[in-house]
Amino acid sequence: MTIGTLGISGQNTASATLSDLNDRLKLARAQKAEAQKTAADTLNEMPKKTRDDARARAKAKVMQLVERLKIIKELGKSDPKIMAKMLANLMKELKAAVKDYAKAGGNDMDVSGFSAAQSAASQPVPNSDTETQPAEAAEEAGFTDDTDSVSEDKAAEAKPTAETNAPSEATAPYIPTAADIKGAAEAYVKTERQRAEGELMEVNDFMKQVRGLVKVVKDLFETAKIKLAFQKVDKDTVEAFKSSGKDMEEIDKVLLDLNKGLDDERAVYGPRAAIYA
Numbered sequence: 001m002t003i004g005t006l007g008i009s010g011q012n013t014a015s016a017t018l019s020d021l022n023d024r025l026k027l028a029r030a031q032k033a034e035a036q037k038t039a040a041d042t043l044n045e046m047p048k049k050t051r052d053d054a055r056a057r058a059k060a061k062v063m064q065l066v067e068r069l070k071i072i073k074e075l076g077k078s079d080p081k082i083m084a085k086m087l088a089n090l091m092k093e094l095k096a097a098v099k100d101y102a103k104a105g106g107n108d109m110d111v112s113g114f115s116a117a118q119s120a121a122s123q124p125v126p127n128s129d130t131e132t133q134p135a136e137a138a139e140e141a142g143f144t145d146d147t148d149s150v151s152e153d154k155a156a157e158a159k160p161t162a163e164t165n166a167p168s169e170a171t172a173p174y175i176p177t178a179a180d181i182k183g184a185a186e187a188y189v190k191t192e193r194q195r196a197e198g199e200l201m202e203v204n205d206f207m208k209q210v211r212g213l214v215k216v217v218k219d220l221f222e223t224a225k226i227k228l229a230f231q232k233v234d235k236d237t238v239e240a241f242k243s244s245g246k247d248m249e250e251i252d253k254v255l256l257d258l259n260k261g262l263d264d265e266r267a268v269y270g271p272r273a274a275i276y277a
Contacts, residue, residue: 047105054104055206061097062209065090069216080224081237087217087224088240091247098210098251102258117192120185125178200262207255214248 068090076083176184221244228237 051105055101058097058101058104059206062094062206062213065094065097066209066213069213073220076220076224080227081234083220084224084228084237084240087220088244091217091244091251094210094213095247095251098254101206102254117185117188120181121189123178123182125182196265200265203258203262207259210251210255214251217244218248
């Protein structure tokens with residue numbers, strides 16, 4: 001009696017130990033899978049973070065140049081030559097900032113994926129009331145009441161095997177319905193459209209700010225030119241005018257290319273996205 005009790009106790013202890021080991025293994029696998037997913041997400045986000053950081057630096061530089069321009073305007077009131085040279089340096093820095101912004105890369109938009117989701121979201125969901133039920137399908141296929149007993153006998157014979165082979169509710173794979181797919185597609189389209197509009201607006205604001213800055217610089221150069229019309233102009237001042245003109249042309253080209261690259265996205269994401277042109 002004592003030996004039997006000890007044997008049962010030993011089996012229970014072994015079972016408990018094995019169960020605990022299995023739980024630890026499951027936990028370890030889950031933690032490893034979560035760590036791998038986090039690492040993968042981090043890697044996927046790196047290009048976007050790199051782009052965003054580069055854009056942020058370029059925008060910060062433009063803001064610095066806007067503030068510096070205010071100082072240049074004050075200093076240039078008494079000496080147009082100094083103003084022209086300072087404006088020339090400012091234009092070189094602005095050109096570098098605009099190029100850095102453009103080189104950072106385009107917006108993070110999956111145009112093909114959005115189009116596919118938009119198509120799925122526009123599909124009508126079948127009406128469940130009009131769907132053919134199993135019994136109706138059987139009648140339409142030509143089965144009569146005379147075959148019911150035969151069908152029942154066959155079902156009874158096959159029942160044990162069906163129960164054995166059928167997956168349980170816990171392990172059965174989830175098959176999304178048409179309504180599930182439509183709902184997920186609609187949510188994706190809404191989220192992506194909002195994000196796309198936000199990114200397009202951000203790029204548009206940057207281009208608008210740069211163009212506004214260039215216009216102010218151009219007007220100041222015209223003012224300096226008028227003041228210097230009856231003065232002797234040194235070589236450095238002449239070079240400042242020439243180099244600034246070239247820099248303005250380059251900036252305009254970079255902005256045109258940047259804007260053109262967003263045309264496809266504006267067309268896909270709808271009328272509101274087209275506002276940011």
